[in-house]
Amino acid sequence: MRRFSKVLAGSHEPGYRFWLAYLYILPALLVYAIFVLWPIVDTVRYSFYDWSGFSKPVFAGIGNYARLFHDEILGVGLANNLTFIIFYSILPITVGLFLTALLTRRLVAGMSLFRVGLFVPYVMSMVVVGVVWRWLYHPTGPINQFLTALGLGTWARPWLGDFDWARAAVGFVGTWVQYGFCMVLFIAGVQRIDENLYDAAKIDGANEFQQFAHVTFPGILNEVSVALVTTLIAALRVFDLVYVLTRGGPGNETMVASYWLYQNAFQINRVGYAAAIAVILSVMIMIISYAVISLRVRITEA
């Protein structure tokens, strides 16, 4: 009862009735519940069954989850996802931070041009990115042409078909997509830092490195954590790029969890097992988002 009266007291909207709010939410909630939320619950349910998608589902208990541990391809896939964290997250953020430290803090003329340009891969369909890079990496493609022209013909190779290089080649495309995003984010953050903080640091005799460590970095911590969440999730979710570039090959060199999930669910009809992969992958992604966000909260509150 008390809660109810508080609700009414807190309503300052014109013509307010508390059930009105539910009417406004209903359409969005309905579509979301039917096409996203319910299937999420179903994914968990599926993961406890043996099901080919057509046959009668057979309850399997935790059988699918037990099988995850003996699945070599999944192991390779997850290991590749972790490797891609280096390419998607660590490299772009390091490059971004390094450049942020290097560049002037004041806006240079023409900055918007750089901002627009550097961000372009991020608004592009990953299929387009994949198609372009597949051509660049082609045995007779531009990269090999370039190497041959420089007299480095021995370095030319079918990058995406090469067992030693395919993983790095796919990962590098990730770095290429993400670093502009990180740079733009960090540069925008630096411009919001109060210039007085730098003056104060200089009076205290702080050198460039100390200024970066004590003023710039804390000042863009928010942006760094945004970059961290976004790029980590991108690394764990790689799908489009692998689909277009290599389909997981050669062998399983560039297999990733999402692509293995897709193959299980829609090509080799191990639906229940694919659902178990989906559950594990989703839990990993949610834990990472949550960890980075709460880490930020702790740092900003400290």
Place this chain on the structure above:
Amino acid sequence: MGTGMRHRAAKRWLGLATRNALTYTVLSIFLLLVVMPFLAALLASFKTSTEITRGVFTLPQTWQWTNYVKAWTQARFAVYFRSSVVVVVAVVGVSTLFSVWSGYAFGRMTFPFSRVLFYLFLLGIMAPQEAFIIPLYHNLRKIGLLDTYWALILPQIGMSVCFGTFWMSGAFAQVPRDLVDAAKVDGCDSWRALWQVLLPLVQPAVLTMVVLLFVWTWNDFMLALVLVSNENLRTLPLGLAFFQGRYSRDVPLTAAGATMVALPTILTYFIFQRQFIKGITAGSVTG
């Protein structure tokens, strides 16, 4: 002014100048690294197949616009384009409307279970497509919606309203109370207050949301790949992926197709870059 001071001022100016030069050089190098692959592909889309092998940044002898005509007709990009437009218009239009409504409720009203419901929507932002795509496929098959435009449109609305609700509720919450109180005095009901008073005030936020939803929906690949197998329903990214899988040797045609897929998002981004970067930064805070 003593010489020492002048010397120091000169040194400082020189330091700033080198810093600026360094800034420009470094930014230019990284910009070139980003732009060059696209530029090479754009050039390739105007060349003949033999010209492709002669060099990456050489200009074509005659600009082969026919590559685009061929991609549009023979490679059926016209069909894919139509699908993409149908899906994007429906998804962005409906999601925007629904998000404005629910964002209004969460942003400006207090009601039982509002927190729980809001977290439910946040879950939808964090959940990857992989978390629901398998049952989604089988549910849609059961109700006969697989391989229809509905299969592409409805789930994407379901995902978009999560971000939309989060985004719009933030925008509505920031509107000062006095403005709404004034409307109340004027005897507005909540419906009229929303459309006549509040919506004009949150217009920039709506625009940002529309731009983001447009780009995300246009670029979606996984849902289309799984939920549609009829060639006439393929969206542009899906059509391009299949085209290059089959005709990867025809570089100019593939490049022309890729350009057509990329152009609408790039143009949108060029026009609305400010909204875009702002939205990405704020939006990804939640994951």
